[in-house]
Amino acid sequence: xxVCNHSDENPFQPEAARIVRQYDLIEDHRFFQVRFxxxxxxxxxxxxxxxxxxxxxPGVGEAPFSISSTPSRPxxxxxxxxxxxxxxxxxxxxxDNDVVYIRGPYGNGFNLDxxxxxxxxxxxxxxxxxxxxSILYYVLDNRDQxxxxxxxxxxxxxxxxxxxxEFFQLKERHDIECLYTVDKATTEWSEDVGVVTKLFTKxxxxxxxxxxxxxxxxxxxxxxxxxxxxxxxxxxxxIQMTLExxxxxxxxxxxxxxxxxxxxCMDGPVFTYWDTLHFRELI
Amino acid sequence: MRIxxxxxxxxQEFIESLNKFGTIYGPVKKDGVLKYDRVEAFDEVxxxxxxxxxxxxxxxxxxxxxxxxxxxxxxxxxxxxxEKRVIIGVPPCEIHSLLRLDEIFMERPVDPYYAKQRExxxxxGYSCLPGESCFCKSTGTDIVExxxxxxxxxxxxxxxxxxxxxxxxxxxxxxxxxxxxxVTHNDIEEYIDWRQARDKMFKASFDFKSMxxxxxxxxxxxxxxxxADKCLSCGQCSMVCPTCNCYTVTDVLEVSPDTKGRRERYWxxxxxxxYSLVAGGHNFRxxxxxxxxxxxxxxxxxxxxxYGKPACIGCGRCVRTCPVDINVLxxxxxxxxxxxxxx
Numbered sequence: 001x002x003v004c005n006h007s008d009e010n011p012f013q014p015e016a017a018r019i020v021r022q023y024d025l026i027e028d029h030r031f032f033q034v035r036f037x038x039x040x041x042x043x044x045x046x047x048x049x050x051x052x053x054x055x056x057x058p059g060v061g062e063a064p065f066s067i068s069s070t071p072s073r074p075x076x077x078x079x080x081x082x083x084x085x086x087x088x089x090x091x092x093x094x095x096d097n098d099v100v101y102i103r104g105p106y107g108n109g110f111n112l113d114x115x116x117x118x119x120x121x122x123x124x125x126x127x128x129x130x131x132x133x134s135i136l137y138y139v140l141d142n143r144d145q146x147x148x149x150x151x152x153x154x155x156x157x158x159x160x161x162x163x164x165x166e167f168f169q170l171k172e173r174h175d176i177e178c179l180y181t182v183d184k185a186t187t188e189w190s191e192d193v194g195v196v197t198k199l200f201t202k203x204x205x206x207x208x209x210x211x212x213x214x215x216x217x218x219x220x221x222x223x224x225x226x227x228x229x230x231x232x233x234x235x236x237x238x239i240q241m242t243l244e245x246x247x248x249x250x251x252x253x254x255x256x257x258x259x260x261x262x263x264x265c266m267d268g269p270v271f272t273y274w275d276t277l278h279f280r281e282l283i
Numbered sequence: 284m285r286i287x288x289x290x291x292x293x294x295q296e297f298i299e300s301l302n303k304f305g306t307i308y309g310p311v312k313k314d315g316v317l318k319y320d321r322v323e324a325f326d327e328v329x330x331x332x333x334x335x336x337x338x339x340x341x342x343x344x345x346x347x348x349x350x351x352x353x354x355x356x357x358x359x360x361x362x363x364x365x366e367k368r369v370i371i372g373v374p375p376c377e378i379h380s381l382l383r384l385d386e387i388f389m390e391r392p393v394d395p396y397y398a399k400q401r402e403x404x405x406x407x408g409y410s411c412l413p414g415e416s417c418f419c420k421s422t423g424t425d426i427v428e429x430x431x432x433x434x435x436x437x438x439x440x441x442x443x444x445x446x447x448x449x450x451x452x453x454x455x456x457x458x459x460x461x462x463x464x465x466v467t468h469n470d471i472e473e474y475i476d477w478r479q480a481r482d483k484m485f486k487a488s489f490d491f492k493s494m495x496x497x498x499x500x501x502x503x504x505x506x507x508x509x510x511a512d513k514c515l516s517c518g519q520c521s522m523v524c525p526t527c528n529c530y531t532v533t534d535v536l537e538v539s540p541d542t543k544g545r546r547e548r549y550w551x552x553x554x555x556x557x558y559s560l561v562a563g564g565h566n567f568r569x570x571x572x573x574x575x576x577x578x579x580x581x582x583x584x585x586x587x588x589x590y591g592k593p594a595c596i597g598c599g600r601c602v603r604t605c606p607v608d609i610n611v612l613x614x615x616x617x618x619x620x621x622x623x624x625x626x
Contacts, residue, residue: 058542214526254531255551256559261580
């Protein structure tokens with residue numbers, strides 16, 4: 001197999017990557033580890049937590065996926081993917097060692113400069129944990145750059161919790177406080193029951209100016225989580241959220257993710273709560 | 284800028300001599316249709332008259348082309364359509380439209396397909412007189428100061444030729460004896476008279492400067508529902524708009540036992556219902572009024588925030604093309620006067 005790296009010349013050039021490992025997270029949600037065939041490319045490829053990439057299956061098409069791994073662990077890119085459309089369907093039919101094509105990284109990612117030296121509050125709902133897993137591990141891998149770390153994760157039922165083993169192992173660490181909840185405890189469940197905002201009552205006192213929140217979850221979740229954060233008096237520009245749009249090119253050219261005068265793929269997908277008040281149509 | 288004078292008798296010969304610099308393209312009438320295409324014969328070219336329905340963007344951002352070919356070894360870019368070209372007969376508004384598209388496609392990361400076409404194409408501008416629906420005076424795109432290699436202003440008795448680039452200078456050098464360096468005071472007066480006469484010919488106009496504010500202030504106006512009820516979501520406005528750059532991408536498989544095919548890129552429109560649809564079926568812009576707002580915000584306001592000027596270049600194509608009279612003029616007027624157009 002020849003390895004082409006035309007991406008400097010052609011930013012649309014998909015580059016070959018191998019699926020090195022994959023397993024089901026829950027039903028219809030699968031975890032993929034991929035690595036560029038070109039080893040040098042694999043080791044030098046870097047990104048910000050919160051960025052995304054475009055994944056191609058030749059003949060099927062290309063779609064955007066958020067990166068779930070952290071740049072502090074280079075070499076392998078991790079994706080959490082829900083079976084939803086034709087590209088994901090084709091991806092689910094791939095085997096270990098099969099080749100897929102990726103290009104990126106795209107988007108702004110979380111504002112790490114604003115987050116350093118602060119308490120970090122990560123609030124995830126359902127599938128929204130996939131991009132937040134990147135910032136979660138980034139903070140853990142650079143633990144001395146951040147103050148306290150709170151990780152709040154809510155899902156509908158225990159069976160729908162993604163990365164369950166991993167996240168329960170995190171509870172054993174002393175440098176992070178993990179709070180998990182389910183809407184309904186359909187099976188055995190030792191953690192909280194109730195919507196994710198209920199977990200806010202369990203937080204210790206926080207200094208709003210010294211805190212940065214990052215949120216991702218289903219659209220309905222944002223409103224309630226933001227209400228809680230505003231109650232805590234967090235400044236609106238210290239609430240970051242990562243949003244979904246139809247991104248076809250990732251490079252601010254094709255127009256699909258445009259709103260007002262911004263492109264979600266270039267100016268986002270991470271926006272602050274203030275941005276959502278300022279730009280119409282964001283949420 | 285270097286400005287020269289040319290007698291009309293040299294014009295055709297000079298234009299034909301430009302094939303030394305590339306294949307000649309221009310607005311040509313073929314089978315009764317005026318379009319930007321390869322020039323086979325000089326007399327097919329329509330200088331300053333009817334405007335082609337499909338704007339010049341098609342030569343740089345083609346309606347449909349192959350971005351890549353793919354097979355078992357991956358994706359290989361296809362730049363086969365790129366050739367050295369000299370595009371003649373380009374009016375000022377179209378030159379402005381390319382400068383607008385440059386802001387999108389030439390901004391980093393550069394779109395190599397568009398950039399290679401731009402780098403390989405010379406632009407020979409040609410003056411025009413406004414038609415019924417031209418309102419480029421309102422959008423400040425009725426004259427052009429950059430974006431061409433040569434620009435011919437037809438003053439009837441002679442041409443004034445603006446030399447806009449090093450390549451344009453070389454073109455002149457090839458036929459130096461056709462040009463006269465000596466532009467007299469009388470020539471300048473002729474030009475000023477022409478400009479003034481041309482200015483008076485505009486029939487369509489609107490107050491473009493106020494539009495960004497008006498768009499912002501009337502976001503929730505019922506005017507949008509009025510237009511949304513009429514709009515057919517046909518997307519013709521996007522196809523004929525010289526600054527609409529949206530496209531989509533699809534893989535096309537060859538009939539073959541191996542995975543082989545091409546990745547095609549073709550024009551799309553934010554007027555289409557599935558434009559903002561994401562996997563899982565959520566549509567961020569399912570309502571037609573929201574899609575119309577996006578289109579007009581982009582033309583009359585949004586682009587101005589980003590690049591300091593609006594995206595509309597006043598060519599009037601939307602005025603001539605929309606089957607239900609939704610266009611920059613009717614929308615701007617309705618929003619300004621807060622009144623729906625008379626039927």
